[in-house]
Amino acid sequence: MKRYLLLLVLVVVAFPSLASHIVGGEFEIRYISANRYEVRLILYFDLQNGNPGAQDDFVNARIFRKRDNAFMQDVFLPLDSISRVSYTQPECSNGEIQTNKLIYKTQVTFSNSQYGDAQGYYIVWERCCRNYNSKGLLNIISEEPPPGVIDYPNAAGQTFYLEFPPVVKNGEPFVNSTPRLFPPLNDYACPNKFYYADFAGSDVDGDSLVYTLVTPFNTHTAEAIPSGGPSPAPYPLVTWRSPFSLTNIIGGSPDLKISTDGLLTVTPKTQGLYVFAVKCEEYRKGVKLGEVRRDFQMLVVDACPQADPPQILGKKLADASFTYDETMNVTFSNTVTDANRCIEVQVSDPDALKSSDNFMENVTIKAIPIGFKKDISGILPAITSVTLTASAPTKTFRICFDECPYIEGPYTVGIVAFDDACSLPYFDTLRVLVNITPPVNHNPYYSTADITKTVTEGSPVQKWLIKAVDEDGDKMNQVIIPGIGVDLASAGMSFKSLGQVGDTLFTELTWDPRCDVFNFTNRTNFDIALQVEDEDQCAFNHPDRMKVNLTIQLPGNSKPLISSPELTNNSTLIDTVNLERKVNQSLIFHVNGKDLDKDKLVLTGAGKNFSMADYSISFPQDVDYENVSSLFTWNIRCDNVDLDVKDEFTFHFLVADNENKCRFLYYDTLVVNVKLMPPDNTEPQLFVSSVNPAIALSLNNSMVVTLGQQIDLSLNGIDPDTYPEADMLQLKLLSATGNVQPEGYTFTGAEGRGTVQSPFTWKPECNIFTNGQYENDYIFTFLVTDDRCFNGKGDTVEVNIKIKDIDGSDTEFLPPNFVSPNGDLKNDYFAMMKRDATTGELLNILPLDNCAGHFEGITIYNRWGKEVFASADREFKWYAIGEASGVYYYLVKYSDKEYKGVVTVSYWDDESQAQR
Known part of the structure; x- marks a missing residue:
């Protein structure tokens, strides 16, 4: 007989005080309504050994876009609740493990415009640290960072990570809540004892969940909480300590594994504390929506007392003894009564015969579905637990099955007997293959053939009578399933139930194909499915379907046409015109529209990615029947354009016919591209x-x-x-x-x-x-x-x-040298003058003053060196009155030079002897 020990989830243990408190945790996002979501972070905190100061009052998470790791927003999550994680069997605990569950949560609005990227998004939070190797963490490297060291490679933190899909797909709202993982139970494992745990979580949307073991994420730095906030992906992985790895997580035999549907199994070998991570991926219709990671710590300690597992045997009611061990098969026809559609199981346990267990052992039975998911607890008797003793070492239970099988065809259930061994119960399983023939039932069907019809618009109201039949006369339920995008009411369609008479359900389909009453602008073909199901005794699902495909033939309508006499020469075949204009020129042209059906037309114009009003462009809208026209006017001036910012302009002109009988939008467009160039200019x-x-x-x-x-x-x-x-x-x-x-x-x-x-x-x-x-x-x-x-x-x-500078040259400087102060008015005085030969005007002959030098004065001395005359006036005159005849000496002084000479004083005048 195969015997197994049930491992329920192991999350534990001892951390040093320096913020080494993280046991594990994960994110959840829950849909509320519209675009409103609740964001949760669940963190498991080591209560016994963790630093109370490391229990954060809030969390600042961050959301990034998966496609390019672009930052989306920060999410502030305050601490909402704290609760203790419960034990599987509290009486087995000696206080080795105490874990609190902390929930941080808030509500966030994810708008369609911001969260519509097809590749989705992820939310993260980084927290350091896990407990250090010195405290017993065996399989990864986790060392306490030195004080003040942030980039410490041997520190091991945890990055909490969740991926989620966009909130809108293909223009439609996409509603999704992420998985809710199974809550961890605070139990320990023992060496050489086989454990397993049902780790499967739940998904409110019914999405498929797939589980795998992964290497845990580390944090980018050894900071308790990174000061810059969480960083975008990728995230570093923790470092496995040799010989451990993803394929040898705890060194078990066999090692830790998880099935795709969440069954965690392991047989540990060595005592110690181990960390591992589980990734849960979410799929809908084969397409991955996202994933969530949860990290765990498992404590393996030799604290399990010696115990034997229980034994469960089975027998059919007609059998004399319990001979079925491990498996049994039973078959019941649909004529067997409820009292006889049963088996019996007998439970025993060797521990009930041991004095060390006080000759008592508590045993409980449980029924589990194998290969399907149903609540099958109803097959068990009212009392499922018993205390076995030395005097009553066995207990018999009767298991009875309903006349309707849980699934069609044979199904397998497990009848499991559990004892109360520590730390987790031992168990034994009897697998029972049950084959029950259900009560006779005929499936419903449509007696009306599929409907395929094309109807001309404006035809009288169309009606079809649809019949569904159930030969057993069971009550039938019918659903109408419109095709994608089909709106029955707006298309003039309705289904009216006429009720069920005997074995026939009657339904009337009505269609009013008038396009001036009902809206056919979105589609003219409508596919509809009808599905009928009966309420048979066993509620098996065997519906029948009928198809309805209706098409409306709409009346013809001429498309309106657009043209311009100046740009297209009134041709309606030209849809794009390219022009060039210079600033200070004008652009003026007409745009015309016409409709052969003489429908009401609307003529409009608009700039592509700009407003015409911003550039002082005029193009009034025109509304009329059959013909419309408007004048485009643009006086291109410096004050309404900036060629450095924009020099290419695209104008879209549209003539639309949207008030025809069926309200279809028919239109024609003319695109005018204008390239602006600088104005002409003649230089000043x-x-x-x-x-x-x-x-x-x-x-x-x-x-x-x-x-x-x-x-x-x-x-x-x-x-x-x-x-x-x-x-x-x-x-x-x-x-x-x-x-x-x-x-x-x-x-x-x-x-x-x-x-x-x-x-x-x-x-x-x-x-x-x-x-x-x-x-x-x-x-x-x-x-x-x-x-x-x-x-x-x-x-x-x-x-x-x-x-x-002024010419101060002295080349023409020839001073006079004779004075005759005798009163005859001839040579009466000595001066630096000469008479102009032409005009007779007296002119000063001293060199001119300039920037190099200027006249300072003249001094005259007698022959004994006595000064007899001095003047600083360029126009000086020395009359020599009273002076003796003879030779005198003069000194003419400039700021940069001197002139010396003699002058003779004589009281007689003989011009023939005078020297000039």
């Missing part, structure tokens, strides 16, 4: 002229200026463009350069529409000359620009100015 011109007539400006805009002359220039700009208005001109000095940087000039930039003018003035001083250089060259560059949008132009003028 800049002119310069000299206002000071003493200074000439050459043809190449050059001038030579002697220091002391004032430079007066007039800068004038003119622009020939006047449409749609004259350009605004801007005049400015672009640059001023020279071998010495020019200073002291005056010029102010100016603006003007069409013309602009501004003066340039400069009277240089000696400070322009430096380093003994007294001739400077300058270049002044002036610029005039216009403001024609996207095509601005300009003109420049260079003015070359050479500035020289």
Whole structure:
């Protein structure tokens, strides 16, 4: 006889205080209504050894899109409840394991627009740490990180992870709640004892769940809670400690395994604490919707007392003894009474004969379906538990079956006997193959053939009588199943039940095919299925189906046509026109629509991805019968376009006929693509002229200026463009350069529409000359620009100015040398003058003052060196009155040089002897 020990789920154990408290957990998302969902995080907390400070008051989870790991939103989940995880057999516990179940939850709205990606989404939370190896975790590397170290490779945290589908598919709402996993039970395992647990969860949507063992996720860092929040996928895996791996999780024989339907099995070999993870994948109609992960910790400890499993044997009612061990087959015809549709089982347990167990053992029987899912507890007697003793070491139970089998055909049930061994019960199973012939029943069927019909629109109301028959006279139930997208009421269709008379159910199908009353704009063909089922005694499902396929033939309608006399030459065959226009031009054309049926037409125009009103474009809508027309007007100006932002414009013009008899939308379109280019522009011109007539400006805009002359220039700009208005001109000095940087000039930039003018003035001083250089060259560059949008132009003028110092040369300097102060009015005084031969005007002959040097004064000495005259006036006159005849010496002093000479004073005048 095969004997097994039932392993119920193992979640446990000891963690150090530094936040090493995580036993396991998972996410759940539950549909509420519309787009509202409840998001839950379930966390299992080591109550005995965990740090109470690591019990978080809230969780900040994060949602990403699977396709590209794009961030969607953060989800704040406050702590909602705390409860203790219960034991399978509390009396077996010595306090080795105490686990709390923490539930964090909130409600979130997942909008269609944000959560419609076909590849779905995932929600995550990262938390560190699992308990460390120093405390007994054997199969993965988990070390406490040093203080302050975040990127510690040997730390082992947990990433809680759940994938979920979009909330809308193919434009329709897609409702789904994620699986709810079986709650873990806080029990331990023992070495060399076989365990198994029914780990199957549940799904409220009826989706299929598939289970696999996976390597647990780690966290990206060793932070208790990553400061930057959860990171997107991929997630690191924990590191298995040799020799452990995904195929050798706890070193069992056989090792830990899980079936696709959730049966977890293991025979541990070595005491210790082990971590493992289970992935549950959710499928609907063969398509994967998502997955959820739960991590566990299993404690293997040699704490199981010696015990023997119970034994269960079976017999048929007519048998003399219990001879069936492990399996038995029974067959019952549909004529067997309820009292005789039974078997008997006998339960015994060797532990009831042991003094160590006080000659008592508690035994319970349970019925489990094998290969199908039904509640079969009804086959058991009212009392299913008994205490076996040395004086009464066996107990007999009668198992009776209903006349209707749980499934059609033979089915197998397991009658399991459990004892109360620690930590989990021992059991023995009797597999019973049951073959029951159900009561006779005839399946219902449609006596009316499938209906396929095409009806012309406007025909009289159509009616069909549909009959369904059940030869047993059972009550029949019928459902109408419209095809995808079929709305019966809007299509003028109805099904009316006329009731069941005897063995026949009557239904009337009515169709009113008038398109001006009912809506056929979405479809003209309608497929409908009718399904009938009877309420037979055993409620087996054998429905019959009938097909109805109806088509409406709608009246013809001419499609409206659109054209433009300017763009398409009134051709209705042209549907796209490409144009080019420049800014400051206009685009004007008519758009016409016509309908041969003389239906009401609506003519509209719109910009593709822009509003025509934003660009001052006019195209009034026109509504009329048979013919419509509207004028498109666009005066393209700088103030309503920006070619740097948009220079290509697409216009869609549509003429629609949607008020025809059947309300179908018939339309024709004209697409006009316009490429905008910069406007034409003639460049402005800049002119310069000299206002000071003493200074000439050459043809190449050059001038030579002697220091002391004032430079007066007039800068004038003119622009020939006047449409749609004259350009605004801007005049400015672009640059001023020279071998010495020019200073002291005056010029102010100016603006003007069409013309602009501004003066340039400069009277240089000696400070322009430096380093003994007294001739400077300058270049002044002036610029005039216009403001024609996207095509601005300009003109420049260079003015070359050479500035020289005043000529202070002395090549013509020949002072007089004779004075005759005798009163004859001839040579009466000594001065630096000479008479102009032409005009007779007295002219000063001293060298001119300039920036290099200037006259400071003259001093005259007698022959003994005595100063007899001094003056600082260039126009001095020495009359020498009272001075003796003879030779005198003079000194003319400039700031940079001196002139010396002699002058003779004589009181007689003999011009023939005088030296000039």
